[in-house]
Amino acid sequence: MKRTLTLLAIPLLLVACAPKEEEGPIRIGYIGPLTGDAASFGADTVNGARLAVEEVNATGGINGRMVSLIAEDARCNGADAASAARKLISIDKVTAIIGGQCSSETLGAAPIAEEEKIVMISPVSSSPDVTHAGDYIFRVYPSDALKGTALVNAFAKAGYSRIALLSENTDFCAGVRSAVQAALKEDMTIIFDETVEPGTKDFRTLLSRLKDQEFDVFIPNGQSDVTVSAMVQQMRELGLLQPIIGTDTADSVTLGQTAKEAVEGMRALSVPSLAKNDPKGGPFIQKFEEEFRAPQVGPFFAALSYEATRLLADVIKTAGTEGEAIRNALLTHPGYDSIVGTMTFDAQGDIRGIPFALKEFRSGELIEVERIPIN
Numbered sequence: 001m002k003r004t005l006t007l008l009a010i011p012l013l014l015v016a017c018a019p020k021e022e023e024g025p026i027r028i029g030y031i032g033p034l035t036g037d038a039a040s041f042g043a044d045t046v047n048g049a050r051l052a053v054e055e056v057n058a059t060g061g062i063n064g065r066m067v068s069l070i071a072e073d074a075r076c077n078g079a080d081a082a083s084a085a086r087k088l089i090s091i092d093k094v095t096a097i098i099g100g101q102c103s104s105e106t107l108g109a110a111p112i113a114e115e116e117k118i119v120m121i122s123p124v125s126s127s128p129d130v131t132h133a134g135d136y137i138f139r140v141y142p143s144d145a146l147k148g149t150a151l152v153n154a155f156a157k158a159g160y161s162r163i164a165l166l167s168e169n170t171d172f173c174a175g176v177r178s179a180v181q182a183a184l185k186e187d188m189t190i191i192f193d194e195t196v197e198p199g200t201k202d203f204r205t206l207l208s209r210l211k212d213q214e215f216d217v218f219i220p221n222g223q224s225d226v227t228v229s230a231m232v233q234q235m236r237e238l239g240l241l242q243p244i245i246g247t248d249t250a251d252s253v254t255l256g257q258t259a260k261e262a263v264e265g266m267r268a269l270s271v272p273s274l275a276k277n278d279p280k281g282g283p284f285i286q287k288f289e290e291e292f293r294a295p296q297v298g299p300f301f302a303a304l305s306y307e308a309t310r311l312l313a314d315v316i317k318t319a320g321t322e323g324e325a326i327r328n329a330l331l332t333h334p335g336y337d338s339i340v341g342t343m344t345f346d347a348q349g350d351i352r353g354i355p356f357a358l359k360e361f362r363s364g365e366l367i368e369v370e371r372i373p374i375n
Contacts, residue, residue: 025068026061026321028053028312029088031081031099031109031120034073037199037224040254040296041101045123046071047292048305049098054291056313063317069309074100076223077198078108078171085109089116095321096120098309102223103127103171110137117323119330121312123305126248127175131348136327138349140308142271142356144172147247148179150356150372151219151269154245156185160216164192164242166206166231167221176221176247191215198223203234210240217243225252225297233262245269245358252297256364263361271340272357273368274299280339298366300340307338 030049033042053069061067070092072084081100088094089112096119100106106125113120114134122130122139126147130139155163165180167173173195181190191213194206210218218240220231228250235244243265250268274281284306285299295302312326314336319329336343341353359366 023065025066026316027068027070027092027094028309029085029092029094029097029099030069030071031074031084031088031097031105032071032101033076033105034071036075037226038076038102040225040252041124041249041301042073042076044295044297044302045098045101045305047288047295048123048302049309051288051291051302052306052309052313056310062313067313069098070094074102074105074109076102076104076170078104081105081108082112085112085120089113089118094118095316096312096323096326098123098305098312100125103130103175106130106137106139107133107171110134113137117327119312119323119326121308121330123308124248124301125172127171128179129171129175131350135349136323138330138345138351140304140311140343140351140354142354143350144175144179144247145182146179147176147269147356148181148183151180151245151247152183152185152188154267154269154358154372155188155217158217158243160243161188162215162217163188163190164210164213164215164218165190165194165221166192166203166219167195168200168223168227169195169197170223172249173221173223176219180219200227201230203231204238207231207235207238207240210235211238215242217245220244220246220250222246222249225249225254228252229255229259229262232266233259236262243267251300251359251366253294253366254296256361256366260364264363265361267358267360267369268366269356269358269372271300271304271354272371273359273366274303274339278339284339303338303340307336307340307343311336311338311343 074081103125106122110133126144128145222228246268248270251270315329319325
């Protein structure tokens with residue numbers, strides 16, 4: 001009998017010596033494209049989240065508990081994002097997730113997070129489908145449903161009525177395409193509307209058809225700046241000189257380096273830029289560059305991830321680590337004062353308070369030229 005009692009006491013002793021969950025680190029997951037064509041976006045957003053975690057820990061963590069960021073590579077696709085979410089939730093026991101970044105990642109991971117009641121906050125996913133991805137799915141980036149209206153308003157202001165559109169077959173690009181189609185004004189027509197599979201590098205055959213078409217503006221609707229760069233360079237190589245307006249993935253400093261001549265004068269519609277002389281954005285850019293060098297895409301993607309992570313930490317501080325409490329705190333938050341604007345969420349978890357801006361490549365650099373209304 002004594003031997004039996006001794007054996008039974010061993011696991012009880014081990015349990016007693018194990019650190020209590022509420023005394024250990026608060027684990028926050030990250031899902032994004034750390035490899036592949038969209039890796040530049042992933043690099044900026046994961047580093048933005050890392051910077052936020054470092055700052056939170058430097059001030060004592062969350063209620064005395066340090067924060068641990070666990071990053072998973074989802075390669076900008078839904079299947080890898082779903083696997084990443086399962087691992088983060090089941091094995092790493094994360095409290096919440098920053099991500100996905102690509103819309104396909106967010107939509108792929110959403111059902112797992114929703115089932116487990118784990119809040120996900122995407123810094124940059126913009127597909128309209130994210131609006132209905134679940135009660136625990138949030139984002140701090142405007143929906144493409146609004147972006148389509150903003151793009152069409154920009155076309156109307158410039159007098160463009162005949163539109164050429166080349167899209168990659170992804171959730172993000174499909175969202176942009178559908179939003180533009182839905183927002184067209186009566187005098188506008190999409191005269192060229194082609195879709196290619198992800199990973200396509202040669203667009204010359206498709207673009208050559210544009211030589212026989214009359215169009216006013218071209219939309220290079222790619223999933224990454226790598227794809228947009230190829231579309232734009234090949235279009236210019238074919239002698240097509242019409243104006244080009246891209247969206248988020250065209251808002252990349254990398255484009256100004258890899259395709260400087262081809263993108264000269266090209267415009268991109270996304271969220272407003274951050275400037276080093278801005279009283280809020282400047283200090284963030286300086287800290288980011290000191291630690292990670294210059295952002296690969298631009299400071300706004302990194303800033304959105306940084307602020308999403310800081311907002312999450314702020315909410316956990318008062319609401320605790322339970323998913324439902326975090327969700328309710330986000331929905332009822334009176335307004336988080338971030339470097340990109342005051343953030344609040346609607347009932348579907350979509351961000352309010354972040355506007356759109358039109359930017360133009362000039363000598364390889366992106367310059368914000370105007371704000372575009374969405375109404």
